Amino acid sequence: MLERNHLAILREVDRLGSLTAAAESLCLTQSALSHAVKKLEQQIGAAVWTKEGRNLRFTQAGEYLLALAKRLLPQFEHAELVMSQFSQGQRGALRIGMECHPCYQWLLKVVSPYLQRWPDVDVDVKQKFQFGGIGALMGYEIDVLVTPDPVRKDGLSFQPVFDYEQVLVVGENHPLAQAPFVEPVHLLQETLISYPVDIDRLDIYNQFLLPANCNPRQHKTIETTDIMLQMVAAGRGVAALPKWLVAEYAQKMPVRPVRLGPQGIAKQIFLGVREEDAGTDYLASFVAMARDAEWKG
Structure with missing residues (x-):
């Protein structure tokens, strides 16, 4: 049966380039990591990578599982973060993705009053995404995307702000x-x-x-x-x-x-959010404050 730890192993091997580094990152012994991968290969009936000297090359099956890992693991990690915040009585975290290089000055004018209104919400800003801005939003890497070029996709909502x-x-x-x-x-x-x-x-x-x-x-x-x-x-x-x-x-x-x-x-500058999150109070408040901010473009 495919398990989350299998996906984590594949992602870390791809990210770090070696079994040793991946095992250390995941707090596993190299033998435990190798055993987990061998068991996975037996279950699916296919190899996930082949060795070429000191290098590893993902097979077609491995590439498929790696793509799955990159899509699903950020969602698991985001869910765990939210649950941890709930358990600690925190409101949450707002991760803002930027596809507009010159928009930082504008963002500062919105973030400053937002932090005062929502003192129990952490704010983070990201500019580099593994799958681009839309992919990062759909893949739960970010919660809000600031972009001048929205791409309409099912499950996403974009609102012009100025x-x-x-x-x-x-x-x-x-x-x-x-x-x-x-x-x-x-x-x-x-x-x-x-x-x-x-x-x-x-x-x-x-x-x-x-x-x-x-x-x-x-x-x-x-x-x-x-x-x-x-x-x-x-x-x-x-x-x-x-x-x-x-x-x-x-x-x-x-x-x-x-x-x-x-x-x-x-x-126009747009803010994009996942439709399922649009009703989250602190996220909806950020969109509203950005839309209502006095700004002359």
Whole structure:
């Protein structure tokens, strides 16, 4: 019979790369781990991995069980965490996943009053997910997903919380700084700086440049907003960011927002939750506070 400890062993071997490390992580002897796997293989009638020198390679059956482990174990662990919190009289934990790099400043404005209203709820913020933001939400890695690009799936609910405009940000001495708007051709000789996100998820590409068959002269990626805007202020490139974020930085740095196209690019930030959790009081309160917060995008 397939048991939870079998899935835990497969996940740890995949994560750590060796039987020895997996056994140590699970507080087992290596012989006990090997015995458990051998018993599993006898029960299912198939090997879960093969040895290639010092390396282990998962078989097709092993890959299937590994995928199952990665889906189910986070749900078990989340359930245990919630039950532990209930038993200790705690309200719970709110794990927020971010698919919007520049949204941390906005999130801080929501989290601060939320922590005051819900002192017995722990808040954690995650940005890197094993299966992407939607997969993390469906797989119980996170409880709320902050995203500008919701993907509609059964069992998930998304609510818009604020509108904003995506703009081009340039240095105050840049030739485009005083332009009423820019066209895609204006970026042909520019270095475009962005967060390290796939191009097909960057609005400046999929809503502005690519429809016009244009590409910037060079594309660089930078993880932090501060460094990105320092580069823009120094004339090292241009970037596309929310107008509200550029307005905040323009008060302390020589950067300016310029509209992308004559109509601009309108966007929304959404919060996604699992429908089964939507009625949880402290989670519903976070969504309501985020939606009702005074914010000019």
